[in-house]
Amino acid sequence: MPAGGRPTVRSRRLGTALRRYRETAGLDQPDAAEAITKSVSKISRMESGHTSASGxxxxxxxxxxxxxxxxxRTRLLEWARKSNERGWWIEYQAAASSGHVDHVALESEATHIRAWEPVLVPGLLQTPEYTEAVIATGPKCFPSEKVVELIKLRQERQQRIEEGGAHFTAIIWEPALAALASEPALGTGQLSHLLEVGKRQNITIQLLPTSASLTAGMSSAFWAFxxxxxxxxEAVTLDSAAHTNxxxxxxxxxxxxxxxxxxxSEALPPDGSAERIRNLLEDGMPHKEVKT
Structure with missing residues (x-):
């Protein structure tokens, strides 16, 4: 059984892939069970990620x-081999919700990450001060030691991106940053940080202009992996006030x-987005849209 008695991200991804290939082949679970001389229940639990599959x-x-x-075949066999392994993020499971741990697990193994954030700066691009402010304004009142753990977790997530472990594309709605510009104590460091990390080859930051409000309203925040x-x-995570799905x-x-x-398609290109951030940083108010 996967560690912790619940499906891990790896075991669930493997099970989803096996189910998809079985259905594409036009076979049912009894056919699969007969092939590996196991019960139909075993196949069902493998495909749901609740039971590990051997190589x-x-x-x-x-x-x-x-x-x-x-x-x-190599990829799926690797998933089977690692399905019960403890990822580095497990040490933070006491501080983070199970859904958030699943998000970090996906993020840690992804090669391409896309994020849409209409309200906040994406976690992978946050400064520690911004992260602490976000946690402090949430509905839960965390003890100081848990806040420290959550900030450390976010910094470890950022480290992998900084080392080029994945390509990260973030689209942020402009009002999220315009609001920051009116709070110099917090906004100056965060906006400057966005300009700096946006220079890295594996990070793409684009702003959706304030005027694109109908497009911004198509969806709440989500991350794709x-x-x-x-x-x-192959996976998307959605955050709500209570859960990460x-x-x-x-x-x-x-x-x-x-x-x-x-x-x-409606966001400013990376260079135009950087120029907009510089404008916000310089005078603390939104500028007219950069011509693209």
Missing amino acids: LEVRTLLDLYGVEDADE SFGAETNV VVEAPEALAHYVLVFDQLR
């Missing part, structure tokens, strides 16, 4: 399903891909 079981099922792509060389979105249904993922593409 031999995965190879047998992929043969049965006709999956011949070597890279894909891709794995491996391909940029196909992971979305993996293909039709839902396709919807978020369309929304992100629409947001990106």
